[in-house]
Amino acid sequence: MESPLDVALNGVPHSSLSVLNRALHYGDGLFESLRVVQGQPIALALHLKRLRRGAELLQFSEEAISPLPIELDRFCQGRETGILKVILTRSAEQRGYRIPDKSDNQRVLFWYPDHTLSKEQYDEGVSVCRCRTLLPNQGPIAAVKSLNRLPQVMARSEWRDEAIYEGLMFNERYDVVEGTQSNLFLIVEEKVLTPNVDNYGIAGLMRERVMTQLQQWRVPLSVVTLQESDLLRATSMFLTNSLIGILPVRQYLQQRFSSHCLVQKLQSHFHPHMALPWRA
């Protein structure tokens, strides 16, 4: 199959990968998805920092990552606005789970067209469903953006209704953790709550940036264990990730949420730099 995208492997345009790649065999690798605006990746330093942390856990060598800043810079040059995906993985000749002493590191960069959320969705919010697939307790692996994404794949396969943008995922204690591809924030009695993601979910970079900004604005904020009943008593809800920015939720199950000035304030703060819609 020909690739319709631009792809670079270790800095060189490429559309294929060795069959010895350990991502193919074990999902042994990491990824980051970045928003690129006029050739500039947004929050690149934060993404590289998280990738480095993951690489350490998965025992990639320093030289596996060090060429990445230059390769990314070259790959993004001259591009407009879109989505950059980085995959870090490795190949090895020997069979078996053991992380090889010597491996052939593979940095794969993908260029995708911009996603297609409308200004109306950013103003009015999107619909969200409940996923039955539970997030497994993955301990330290949960915190890194690994290529083991089957729980998300299974959760995303639970709905086909195009009117639903995202599904919320729970752990085995039925705590809500995150969306399949986004982090979750609630506003309950003028206080902002976001689920504790430890051992189950990704502490997203947009989540982190939002939390830092709320603290600067002195908005009451807590990272807490949340259950579905908490969702149903929220007045507002919004989703975050590095690609969508701040996206309000209009509806979860039968529950409707109102728009909140704080969501608009966050959009006004972050979206201009991300070339995303916001209500002026």
Add this chain to the structure above:
Amino acid sequence: MESPLDVALNGVPHSSLSVLNRALHYGDGLFESLRVVQGQPIALALHLKRLRRGAELLQFSEEAISPLPIELDRFCQGRETGILKVILTRSAEQRGYRIPDKSDNQRVLFWYPDHTLSKEQYDEGVSVCRCRTLLPNQGPIAAVKSLNRLPQVMARSEWRDEAIYEGLMFNERYDVVEGTQSNLFLIVEEKVLTPNVDNYGIAGLMRERVMTQLQQWRVPLSVVTLQESDLLRATSMFLTNSLIGILPVRQYLQQRFSSHCLVQKLQSHFHPHMALPWRA
């Protein structure tokens, strides 16, 4: 990197794979490892049955699997004894977790040289360690041989001592579940016990064949929840999988296990057909 192995992609010799492959992005796919003796895959029907069950869960189409028996037959023709790995995965142009309506199915067959356990190891047993990496509760996904294998990769990276053959993995309740690449059996007071693997581990085909055989021989057998204290009161222990057959354990931590005539009986029953060593 050139492949040192024989590899076929959808029946055609190949050493590379599309970068759009969803195994690379999400670990979205399945695998089977088979022992091949003089060109004949052992227990092929059981492997295909399990692959089919996994393919159903991951929503592969029937046509993704149906060419496999013929492709396998051609691939194995004229080969000696060795290891066959089958990977079933798919490519798709669109970004995102959602399982695509239309995808480019990819069956990848790998030929590896036979593994190198000695007759002495089959007679005297191997050493086994305890892994700190816990097996996550993956619900129904745990039962299929998916390409999400990071827990096993992390567990296998915990030891480098070549004298240790396998590591035992526990779940978050500290029940012992399986080895990184094998199932576990204990003999406690002349009764055979094997851990319940539901939601955490693979119910291996060799495990299933051993259980069936023990029942035919009217040997008392139970599938139970086991903790480390149970391991330490066992008189004998052995590991199974489709590649190693029946492999006795000589030592776990400071505990030593004696050989048991039942292990030799199982080896004598299964190993001749698998071209593996056994004590006559």
